[in-house]
Amino acid sequence: xxxxxxxxxxxxxxxxxxxxxxxxxxxxxxxxxxxxxxxxxxxxxxxxxxxxxxxxxxxxxxxxxxxxxxxxxxxxxxxxxxxxxxxxxxxxxxxxxxxxxxxxxxxxxx
Amino acid sequence: xxxxxxxxxxxxxxxxxxxxxxxxxxxxxxxxxxxxxxxxxxxxxxxxxxxxxxxxxxxxxxxxxxxxxxxxxxxxxxxxxxxxxxxxxxxxxxxxxxxxxxxxxxxxxxxxx
Numbered sequence: 285x286x287x288x289x290x291x292x293x294x295x296x297x298x299x300x301x302x303x304x305x306x307x308x309x310x311x312x313x314x315x316x317x318x319x320x321x322x323x324x325x326x327x328x329x330x331x332x333x334x335x336x337x338x339x340x341x342x343x344x345x346x347x348x349x350x351x352x353x354x355x356x357x358x359x360x361x362x363x364x365x366x367x368x369x370x371x372x373x374x375x376x377x378x379x380x381x382x383x384x385x386x387x388x389x390x391x392x393x394x
Numbered sequence: 395x396x397x398x399x400x401x402x403x404x405x406x407x408x409x410x411x412x413x414x415x416x417x418x419x420x421x422x423x424x425x426x427x428x429x430x431x432x433x434x435x436x437x438x439x440x441x442x443x444x445x446x447x448x449x450x451x452x453x454x455x456x457x458x459x460x461x462x463x464x465x466x467x468x469x470x471x472x473x474x475x476x477x478x479x480x481x482x483x484x485x486x487x488x489x490x491x492x493x494x495x496x497x498x499x500x501x502x503x504x505x506x507x
Contacts, residue, residue, distance in 0.1 A: 382496065
């Protein structure tokens with residue numbers, strides 16, 4: 285079992301739909317990151333959070349430390365949101381080193 | 395936001411040659427640099443961790459003599475793939491770290507023929 289599990293692995297949505305990607309982890313963490321990777325490969329850091337909820341534009345990230353679970357929500361999805369979304373955790377015992385989930389491939393159709 | 399550059403973005407080389415990848419943090423100083431590789435449709439795999447001015451710490455299974463990492467300054471780190479082979483073809487990503495914040499380079503796609 286991976287230390288960081290994401291679901292779903294693949295997600296196809298229609299433009300405008302509300303999207304949720306889930307991340308569960310099994311270790312104690314110092315922080316959780318949500319990353320976006322476009323087809324060209326470049327990675328963008330969307331959020332880093334250790335508690336509660338953060339919002340940036342149409343993106344919302346939440347984390348429940350007790351349940352070891354985080355969600356990334358995209359409101360009013362758009363084809364340009366199509367990308368791989370990766371959950372990564374910084375473990376308490378390993379400082380700034382990250383452990384990555386397998387990623388969720390999101391495709392938003394017009 | 396902070397800017398991280400990697401050069402080259404793509405490289406094709408013959409088997410047996412060495413390839414150097416540069417990673418620069420353009421507007422901040424990175425105390426720690428992580429180097430990752432990523433195979434198609436797979437997640438990032440940590441190769442090594444380096445702190446400025448000291449030797450890199452390599453992950454199990456990563457040959458330190460094959461993947462030479464130099465972190466000579468707080469704004470520049472290099473990864474050299476020595477005597478590259480086709481199985482080294484991959485996407486290499488640097489990730490500089492400064493207090494409480496992790497950044498990612500745009501990546502270098504290496505194809506070894």
